[in-house]
Amino acid sequence: MMEGTAAEYHSKDFEWEELRDEVENDASLRYHLVPFVASSSSSSPSSDLPPDDADAWRSFHRRHSAGKFFKERRYLLKEFPELLCSGNSIQVLELGCGNGSTILPILRAKESIVVYACDCSEEVLQRAKEIVATTSDVSLDHRLRTFLLDFTVHKFPDWLFCSSCQRASFSKPVNLSSDSIEQKLRKLNAPSFLTEEQCCIGGVDFVTLIFTLSAIPFQRMSSVIQKCFSVLKPGCLLLFRDYGLYDMTMLRFLPEQRIGFREYMRSDGTFSYFFSLDIVRDLFLGAGFTEVTFWTMLMPDFASNNNHIKFLLPSMHKLELEYCCITSVNRQRGKKMQRVWIHGKFQKPI
Numbered sequence: 572m573m574e575g576t577a578a579e580y581h582s583k584d585f586e587w588e589e590l591r592d593e594v595e596n597d598a599s600l601r602y603h604l605v606p607f608v609a610s611s612s613s614s615s616p617s618s619d620l621p622p623d624d625a626d627a628w629r630s631f632h633r634r635h636s637a638g639k640f641f642k643e644r645r646y647l648l649k650e651f652p653e654l655l656c657s658g659n660s661i662q663v664l665e666l667g668c669g670n671g672s673t674i675l676p677i678l679r680a681k682e683s684i685v686v687y688a689c690d691c692s693e694e695v696l697q698r699a700k701e702i703v704a705t706t707s708d709v710s711l712d713h714r715l716r717t718f719l720l721d722f723t724v725h726k727f728p729d730w731l732f733c734s735s736c737q738r739a740s741f742s743k744p745v746n747l748s749s750d751s752i753e754q755k756l757r758k759l760n761a762p763s764f765l766t767e768e769q770c771c772i773g774g775v776d777f778v779t780l781i782f783t784l785s786a787i788p789f790q791r792m793s794s795v796i797q798k799c800f801s802v803l804k805p806g807c808l809l810l811f812r813d814y815g816l817y818d819m820t821m822l823r824f825l826p827e828q829r830i831g832f833r834e835y836m837r838s839d840g841t842f843s844y845f846f847s848l849d850i851v852r853d854l855f856l857g858a859g860f861t862e863v864t865f866w867t868m869l870m871p872d873f874a875s876n877n878n879h880i881k882f883l884l885p886s887m888h889k890l891e892l893e894y895c896c897i898t899s900v901n902r903q904r905g906k907k908m909q910r911v912w913i914h915g916k917f918q919k920p921i
Contacts, residue, residue, distance in 0.1 A: 584898040587817070590909060594817050603821065607832045625691035625721045627840030643706075644781065647676050650914060651810045657776060659683045664731070664775040664802060666722060666795075667691075667783035671699035677779070678703065678711040685714045687731065687775065691721040716764060722798060723791045730761050732774035732802045740774065740805055774804040785813045785844040789834050792844075796858040806921040809860065814845050815894050815911035821845040846913045848892060860917035862892065891916055 594600050648655060654663070654677060661684045665673055668688035677686055690696050696717045704712040718728065765772070778799045784792055799809055814820065816833065820843070824835040834844045856862070892915040899908050 583896050585896045585909065587815070587894040587896050587911060590817050590896065590911065594822065600822055602826045602829070603824075603833075607829055607834075625723065627842075629692045629694070630839065642672060643675050644672050645676050647673065647781070648680050650812065651779075651916070653808060653810075653916070654680055654684070654777065657681075661685070661777070662687065662772060662775045663777045663779060664799075665689070665779045665781075666799070667780075667786065668696070668699055668717070670695055671702045673779055673781045674699060674703060674715060675706060675711075678714055679707065679709075682714075685716065687716045687718070687772075689718050689720040689722060691719070691723075693719050716762070718762070722795055723787045727798055727802050730765060730771045732804075733771040736771055736773055737801065774802055774807075776804060776807045778803055778809040780809060780811045780813070782813055784811070785846065786842055787844075788842060789831055789844055792854055793857060796854055796860075800858050800860060800919055803919040805919055807919055809855070809917045809919075811851070811855075811913070811915040811917065812895075813913055814843065815913040816845050816847045818845055818911040819908045845911075848894065848913065851913055851915055852892060855915070855917045859919070861920050862917065 595604060654661070661681065663677055663684060663686045665677070665686055665688040668674055668690050671688070674686050674688055677684060688696070688699060690699075696719060700712060700715065700717060703715050720727070761769075780799065784795065787795065796809075803809065821833070821835070824843075828835045828837070830836045830842075831844075833847075834842065836842055852862070893913070895910075895912040895914050897910045897912070899910055900906070901908060
């Protein structure tokens with residue numbers, strides 16, 4: 572029953588082009604469509620941003636500390652079956668993990684998956700660990716590694732994918748001298764789950780950006796995507812899902828809440844951006860990602876001198892970049908709501 576419901580809920584309920592025409596012909600919604608011109612009183616993020624604009628999200632998480640604001644995203648494995656098709660010892664980096672609504676279904680999917688989850692809020696990271704530790708009958712918390720990071724400002728820690736290993740992954744000559752100053756400093760700052768011999772975890776097999784990118788200022792998005800690119804292993808995937816253009820929540824914003832083109836600020840100071848397919852494609856391809864027909868992944872091959880072997884997965888793993896158009900119903904009010912999300916997968920070249 573639950574499987575049938577999930578399949579029905581995540582099918583295409585209406586055509587995005589029809590919604591676009593409806594919105595663009597509605598005079599009351601015209602302010603969403605016109606170019607944005609910042610006024611002197613505007614709080615546009617195009618101006619100098621405060622050094623710690625993540626404060627609004629920290630406050631948000633404190634207000635919702637009970638962890639009931641988000642529900643577990645059980646649909647993820649249907650939308651991203653690559654997580655199930657991968658080999659052993661899969662490492663996933665989850666950005667903006669919140670209270671763990673994305674983490675839980677991924678950890679449940681396979682015993683070989685380890686999730687590295689970051690967020691700008693220490694409180695919400697602790698809450699995510701508590702939820703993972705208490706929600707499932709099977710112990711999952713030993714496969715969750717959380718770390719505090721505002722990734723809109725700071726780069727990822729070296730222990731995810733150090734520069735030496737990044738260069739080695741592209742078969743470039745690199746000096747791996749064990750007594751180098753760089754390696755000694757790295758070991759001093761290394762997390763406890765790294766062994767004595769490890770300089771880093773060697774990069775990740777997947778990066779998940781699930782309703783995270785829209786929550787940061789638009790001009791910082793390219794930098795965040797480039798950071799994601801840097802910690803992915805060659806041939807591996809970034810999995811993306813976020814708010815799409817003309818989603819119901821976009822149309823609810825008032826004119827005074829606009830702070831950019833398709834960009835809005837809520838009353839609590841948090842951002843919300845709504846993506847078109849073209850913008851998503853430009854952002855990710857501009858960072859070095861590719862759109863592929865087949866998903867080719869590098870997996871360890873300990874019998875080979877090359878240390879890696881390529882797996883070409885079948886065509887059912889063709890990359891998707893599309894609008895997901897869902898009609899949901901508020902049963903209390905008997906009101907239909909048209910939701911638009913963007914679903915995409917991008918690969919780091921081999």
